Amino acid sequence: MTASLKDKHILVAVCGSIAAFKACELVRALRKEGADVTVAMTRSATQFVGPATFAAFTTHPVLLEQFPADPSAGVPHVDVAEMFDAIVVAPATADMLGKAAHAIANDLISTLLNIVECPVLFVPAMNFRMWRNPATRDAVTRLRGWGRRVLDPDKGTLATLHEGMGRFPEIPAIMAEVRELLDRPQLLRGKRVLVTAGPTREPIDPVRFISNRSSGKMGYALAAAARDFGAEVTLISGPVQLEPVPGCALVSIETAEDLAAALEREIKGQDLLLMAAAVADFQAAAPAREKIRRTSRPPTLKLKPVPDLLKTLRKKFKGTVVAFSLQAGGDLETARDKLRDKGAEFIVVNFYDEPGAGFEGDTNHVWLLSSSGQEVEFPQDTKAAIARRILEFVAPHMD
Numbered sequence: 001m002t003a004s005l006k007d008k009h010i011l012v013a014v015c016g017s018i019a020a021f022k023a024c025e026l027v028r029a030l031r032k033e034g035a036d037v038t039v040a041m042t043r044s045a046t047q048f049v050g051p052a053t054f055a056a057f058t059t060h061p062v063l064l065e066q067f068p069a070d071p072s073a074g075v076p077h078v079d080v081a082e083m084f085d086a087i088v089v090a091p092a093t094a095d096m097l098g099k100a101a102h103a104i105a106n107d108l109i110s111t112l113l114n115i116v117e118c119p120v121l122f123v124p125a126m127n128f129r130m131w132r133n134p135a136t137r138d139a140v141t142r143l144r145g146w147g148r149r150v151l152d153p154d155k156g157t158l159a160t161l162h163e164g165m166g167r168f169p170e171i172p173a174i175m176a177e178v179r180e181l182l183d184r185p186q187l188l189r190g191k192r193v194l195v196t197a198g199p200t201r202e203p204i205d206p207v208r209f210i211s212n213r214s215s216g217k218m219g220y221a222l223a224a225a226a227r228d229f230g231a232e233v234t235l236i237s238g239p240v241q242l243e244p245v246p247g248c249a250l251v252s253i254e255t256a257e258d259l260a261a262a263l264e265r266e267i268k269g270q271d272l273l274l275m276a277a278a279v280a281d282f283q284a285a286a287p288a289r290e291k292i293r294r295t296s297r298p299p300t301l302k303l304k305p306v307p308d309l310l311k312t313l314r315k316k317f318k319g320t321v322v323a324f325s326l327q328a329g330g331d332l333e334t335a336r337d338k339l340r341d342k343g344a345e346f347i348v349v350n351f352y353d354e355p356g357a358g359f360e361g362d363t364n365h366v367w368l369l370s371s372s373g374q375e376v377e378f379p380q381d382t383k384a385a386i387a388r389r390i391l392e393f394v395a396p397h398m399d
């Protein structure tokens with residue numbers, strides 16, 4: 001399901017690219033879908049298209065100056081920054097991408113980009129050499145890392161008749177991105193979210209360990225979704241084969257003991273804990289100091305239970321806790337007991353014996369149970385989609 005643009009307040013920030021005239025078409029397309037559009041222009045942009053064109057298309061005055069000749073009361077750019085559901089920087093110049101990536105705020109648009117908390121989409125258009133310039137690449141990587149959406153420009157014949165990547169993307173592609181952007185309501189804006197992900201490893205000796213099949217994919221998807229919903233995210237991760245989630249602080253751990261210490265350090269000031277890590281239930285009672293040698297009689301491995309991290313944490317953590325439970329055969333009863341036992345507000349249940357769910361894969365099928373008795377099923381979908389649905393359900397129940 002994609003978001004409707006009806007009555008959404010969208011700022012189209014036009015920069016000084018030869019493609020500035022194409023922003024007129026974008027503004028019209030947004031308006032046709034019911035969006036309330038305001039245009040801001042850089043001084044360079046006005047060299048390419050007159051503000052009167054955009055004023056006519058939008059029926060709003062065009063925002064041009066950070067320091068207008070007749071200053072009004074207050075700090076207008078701060079007020080403006082709070083007015084919009086989304087900002088589309090189109091065309092985005094190499095100059096504006098660089099400024100946004102480096103906290104440079106020396107005109108109205110770059111200042112707004114430094115302040116806004118709403119979703120931002122950059123639609124670059126530039127000479128192909130400008131696009132592949134390492135400084136531009138670096139700016140794009142930084143912005144994407146912070147959860148800003150930066151479209152790739154199209155490949156084709158550029159204004160200079162050069163062939164290359166740099167063309168302003170087609171309007172339908174931009175519109176699809178804008179819808180996608182607005183489909184990410186900032187449900188967790190201003191919230192701090194702590195996510196644990198992946199397995200733990202419990203040593204048997206210096207070279208061997210007990211672990212489990214957790215890939216960390218569900219926890220990483222939750223971290224990315226929480227970031228996209230506007231949260232400040234810390235991800236505590238066991239050993240996994242995944243790239244760090246851009247825009248989330250990463251704390252790497254190995255054992256359940258490391259995890260307990262990391263949780264102890266990181267939990268302060270958090271609003272939501274998503275405990276997706278597959279923490280070992282048992283550890284070696286006495287890990288050997290040296291590698292256990294092969295002998296004709298295999299050694300006996302004595303295990304002891306790992307302390308219950310969540311139960312311990314619950315006593316001091318006042319925020320919302322989402323526990324995770326891996327069951328078999330569609331068993332929800334055990335998870336209901338676990339929810340009560342842990343004192344969590346929610347528990348996500350998935351099943352290791354179900355194809356396309358549980359560990360390792362890219363999809364999942366879960367039940368979300370709440371301490372107030374709600375039980376909802378999220379049918380099989382990508383872990384990214386399931387993560388969003390979990391957060392959409394949980395966010396309104398947070399203080």
Ligand SMILES: Cc1cc2nc3c(=O)[nH]c(=O)nc-3n(C[C@H](O)[C@H](O)[C@H](O)COP(=O)(O)O)c2cc1C
Nearest residue numbers: 015016017018042044045093094095096125126127
């Ligand atoms: C004719 C002409 C076309 C330009 N086209 C682009 C462009 O497509 N993309 C871009 O990044 N810069 C382009 N530039 C350079 C920008 O206009 C210049 O970097 C300007 O300082 C950008 O200012 P702004 O980011 O405040 O709009 C062009 C310059 C000229 C003179």
